[in-house]
Every structure is written in C-alpha cells, then in structure tokens.
Amino acid sequence: MRRRLVITTVVIAIVAAVLFGLPIAVFGQRYLQAGRFERIELDAQRVASAVDVLLEQQRPVTRAAVAAAAHDGERVLVWHEEDLLLAFGPTVPAAESISAEAVSRDGVRVQVLEPRSAVEGEVHTLWLALAAFGVLAMLAAAALGIWQARRLSRSLVLLADAAERVGSGAVRTPSARYDVPELDRVAEVLDQSADRIAEMLAAERQLSQDASHQLRTPLTALSMRLEEILATDSPDVVREEARIALGQVERLSQVVDRLLTRSRDTHSARRIVVPVDSVVDQQLAEWRPAFDAVGRRLEVLGVDGLAVSAGPGTLGLVLATLLENALHHGRGTVRVRRRSAGGSAVVEVADDGPGIPEALGQRVFERAVSGRRGTGLGLAVARDLAEADGGRLELISRRPAVFAVFLPQAAEESLTSVSSSGPLDGAETSRNRKRR
DSSP states (O other): OHHHHHHHHHHHHHHHHHHHHHHHHHHHHHHHHHHHHHHHHHHHHHHHHHHHHHHHTTOOOOHHHHGGGSOTTOEEEEEETTEEEEEESOOOOGGGEEEEEEEOTTSEEEEEEEEHHHHHHHHHHHHHHHHHHHHHHHHHHHHHHHHHHHHHHHHHHHHHHHHHHHHHTOOOOOOOOOSOHHHHHHHHHHHHHHHHHHHHHHHHHHHHHHHHHHHHHHHHHHHHHHHHHHHOOOHHHHHHHHHHHHHHHHHHHHHHHHHHHHHHOTTOOOOEEEEHHHHHHHHHHHHHHHHHHTTOOEEEEEOSSOEEEEOTTHHHHHHHHHHHHHHHHOOSOEEEEEEEETTEEEEEEEOSSOOOOTTTGGGGGSTTOOSSSSOSOHHHHHHHHHHHTTOEEEEEETTTTEEEEEEEBOOHHHHHHHHHHSOOSHHHHHHHHHHO
C-alpha cells in the first residue's frame, strides 16, 4: 500500500507539472521573443531619431553620437537615401538573427539586428527553471507521499491489531484516533462493536455461571434419590423415591427454562398463579433429609392459602437458594414464614445462626461475594429471578439473618381456577401422577 500511495502521488505531481509547465513554457518563450523584438524595434527608432538630430545640426553621423541609443551586442546599419552612413556592432548573419527597421521623417532608414542565440539563451533559462521547479515538486510530492503512506499504513496496522484483539475476545482499551475522518469512523464503529461483543460475552459467561450454580442443587438432590432407590429392595420405597425423583427432574427442567428465558428477555417470562403452600411443602420435603443429617429442624409458620403471580419455578428456585444458604451458613432451626404485605406475598427464611457479618451487609447480593467458601452466585441469581417477575429479595435482618422474597400476590379466585385446571409446580405434577 505504501508503494502504491507514493507512486500515485508522484504520478499526480508529474501530470500536474506537465499540464501547468508546458503552457507556461510555450507562453514564456513567446513572451521573451516578443519582448526582444519590441526592444530591437525601439532601439531602431531611437537611432533614427538621433541621426535626424545630427543631420539637422549638420554634424557628422558617428558611432559615438548614436551608440547610446542602441544596446551592446546589436548590429546597427544606418542609410540616408541610398548611402550607408554608419554601420557598427558585431556582424550577425541574417539567417541567424532577428531584426527591426525604422525610418525617420527625414528619410533616414535604420536596421538593428541581434543574434537569435541571445533570445534562445533566455528561453533555455526559462525551460531549465521550469524543469528545476518540476523536479522539486516531484521530490516534494514523493516526500509527502512517503509521509502520508507511513501515516495511513501505521493507522491501518493499529486498526487491524484492534480488530484482532476484538476477534480474540481479549480485554482492550478503546481504539486510538488518527485525525483522518474515515479511519476515525472505522475506529468508532470498531469500539461500538467491541462493546457489544463484550456485553454478549459477559451475558454468556453470566448465564453459564448461573446455570452451573442453579443446576448443582437439583442434580445433587436427584442423585440422592437415585442412591436411595439403589439401596432399597422395597417396591413401595422405590415407587415413592421414583415419584420424588420425577418431580425433581421436572423442577430441573424448570430451572433450565427459567435461566434461558431470563437470558433472552427478562420481560417475556410467562407468569402463572403459583400456590405458596405447595412450593414451600415441596422445598421442605427436598431439603429435610439434608437438615436431618446435620441435626437441624425445619419449621413452617404464618398464613396459609397465599398465592403469587410469577414465572414457573421462580419461587421454588429462590426458596431453594435461601434454604441452601441457611444450611451452609446458618445454625439451629430454620423457620419459613408466610405472610401478606401491601399486595405482595412474602416468604421469609430465618435461622439461629450468627447472622451476616457487618462487613458484608447488603453486599451478600453481589456476585462473587460470599461469607464463607462458596461461589457467591446464589443470592445474586435469586435476586435477579425475583426482580424478573416484578418482585424482590431483601435482607430484612442481619442478626439473626432473615431473608424475605416478595412476589406479587394473586387473587384467591385465580388460585382456585388455575389449581382446578392443571398443575402449577413440579410437586403438584408429581402428586397428580401418584394419584393416576
């Protein structure tokens, strides 16, 4: 590219020099020739006038008397009638000279000749000057072309490096600007594309982190049920554990669907009427074996018969996160309280543990923030899920730790109609299968 730019710039300079230099040279040559002829013609008239004055004064016509009227290097011939009165100056062949004549009022005829070589010398000087300026112009154009080529090529190399970094997904700083509008526009569009790609990569990374965290607990619970099936020979126990495992598989599918729906559009999730009691009972049934294994109890308190308007599985996922958090970070009895507050159904999860350290506070909802060993994703994902359904997840007490999920409350008649028309949650589906 550099070579092409330099060659193009030099060619343009040559074309411009030819287009402008040739007319100047032609018109300059004609101007010099015309000027020299006018000077010789004027000298002839001056010599004729001087001779007239000498004749009127009856003085001899000599070279000394008329030499001042002519220029050095000119051949001057003076005739009076047919007589040659005076001739001086270098001999110049007529074929190699330019000449002019003048006749005075007394009949004196003067002829002035000058060698063509004098005019041709001035023309050659003009041509050499124009050629020198042309060469200088081409050299200047070549230097300008080299500088511009290096500047543009360096800018393009930097843009290519920036594009390569964007393509590789590497963290980068904004592209530089090059004082070239077209290149600056490319750099601006590249920065915008890089920002969009970074946002997409961050969203995909967040989705993978959330999915791995949210799928871990259902898969662990399902594994425990399968181990129970393998460890027993009782058909009734196998049937019961299989029923519970099927419910867990359905909830696992809900987890996947909910995460994918949230990653596509947090406003497009389908909302249904979900009975709070059935979700609480289902979660307690799943988590009770884990709490029993460490000698801790689960209690359910509060108002029965509440219902929320939320996406399928949202309340179950949030409640599972809170129970898991209480199991790993809390102590003593875990109390699940249901209540109604200002158009929202509230489910609180509290335990008798030491609570949330003062250094953490509300930061427990930030990603990668964990009180002990953990990913720091659970509460952050749970809050995102609640907010996606128009609710919220709050830490209402730090010591003891009390978390509360607020979801829009549904009317009782809606609960009755939906419950009679079909299953609402994985646990309800499992119970329907058992009845069938």
